Amino acid sequence: MKYNKIILAGGNGYLGKVLTAYYRDKATEIVILSRSPKAVSGNVKTLVWDGKTPGDWVSSLQGAQLLINLCGKNVNCRYNKKNRAEIFASRLIPTKLLGDVIEKMEQPPQLWINITSATIYRHAEDRPQDDLHGEIGSGFSVDVCTSWEQTFFATHTPKTRKVALRMGIVLGISDSAFPYLLRLVKFGLGGHQGNGRQYVNWVHQQDAAKCTEWVMENPDLNGSINCVAPYPATNNALMRTIRKVYGMPFGLPAPAWLLRIGALVIGTDTELILKSRWVLPTRLLNSGYQFLFPKAEDAVKDILSGNK
Template sequence: MKYNKIILAGGNGYLGQVFAEYYHNLATEIIILSRKPAASQGNITTLVWNGVDEGEWSKSLDGADLLINLCGKNVNCRYTAKNKAEIIASRVNPTILLGKVIAKLQNPPELWINITSATIYRHAEDRPQDEETGEIGYGFSIDVCRQWEQTFFETSTPQIRKIALRMGIVLGSRDGAFPRLLNLVKFGLGGKQGDGQQYVSWVHEQDAAKCTEWLLQHKELSGVINCTAPEAVKNTTFMKLIRNAYGVPFGLPSPAWLLEMGAVVIGTETELILKSRWVAPKRLVDSGYSFIFPRAEHAIKDIISIAN
């Protein structure tokens, strides 16, 4: 095994499963910190925590190679006052807790990665937003990212390297955004959303996992890093690529007014669909990282081939 121990805080969700599978044959032990107990699966063990209080789980971080924090309430909801408070607390509180525990360890993890969001950048249709020249946006979702990253970097853990990994939309067949978009295509509703000119910054789930190992190996990297494929595409193109890959010749478009009505009905926000996220992974590319799926067309074909 290449690694001793990998810790996935809040790793019982979709992306946590992707990471656990990736490291399954690379690490002696994988520990998932979850609010719900789960049976062990080979070298994957789940320890119960509440994301607020220290406990027996705290000892598991000692001697770990890598800690990845994936905690956070799903933002796919209406931004009511209650949901806003829960969204922020579910990200900030576990980050504070992990920092307190790490500060007490004799052998803290070599690297701590917080999975944050590429949505922190402004609505961009004019140029890509990278780590050096990107401009931070405004609004609630951006405020969440600001508070989250500020808490992360202000946590006093001088012994370890820290990276805020600003993740784009993760594409996979099991969960996340892609199965929902594919369902729209299947029912003839896979046309452009809004005017279709908003950019989609995405990353294949295999690259989302692989790049964390790259960051672990490259000790010169720290701070903010974008995790998106180098090819962002416009929504109208993205939906067309899904239709072509699935073999559906047409898709009804969804104008902005219809999306707003639908968002109210299903309990979400249109910002998640209509905001233009044009994000570039400059630091990953400059460090020599080679994407498994740099192009959206190939990533979509791969996912659909697995889903069918």
């Protein structure tokens, strides 16, 4: 099917590039809302916005079939006061702005997907959490996700269907977590982190993109939906899989105390590594979605194909 117009707010990051590539041949026009101008490339153009105030970009939303909001400061940082404030503001302000604009439009986007995070659930090693019966957790990252979704659903957009897509860690060769994990494996440091029993909710980048189209093509889907692979892996199992596929026979583990020191050195937070995110995509599966890469080994093989 050919779509008329796809809007990617904050679409110049890693996932935005994945989505642009996915929809380039599927859409007549792709519009990226960005803080910096970019040259037009084929059917892809960039409009400048600040994510805080209405501007000329507003008219581009008219008649779009899909708006995907990808705005948000990278959480791979120390959770100090300044960074916490920026993480909140970079998500809540653009989300509210888009809602206020859409509410007043005659022909608003048919579907608005807000990319949120599956880290909204509690630390879980006892049983999986899903989008029907999952338990919301506590802590800074959960507070961010909860406020984010509250802001998203608070705006009144009767002509626009809304889905908060709770994304897992997107696996791909060019960015996000996978290149970091692969570097550890290459240098013989790819053992488990912490005790290795914490679960990782991951999704292959092609499934992350395909899921947005699936949501668009299934109008009964709304509300909060988990976008994670149906076979989550423990940290130990995921690292073992990467080592196996890459061909590295060993990997030194990193105990929690060492991770805390390392996090201080590189300016990140150990929650990103040590929290157990055991999450399932129940609503997607119930709707009939079939994952391209349901298991970690298949995903890693595809990512590493030609990239050793």
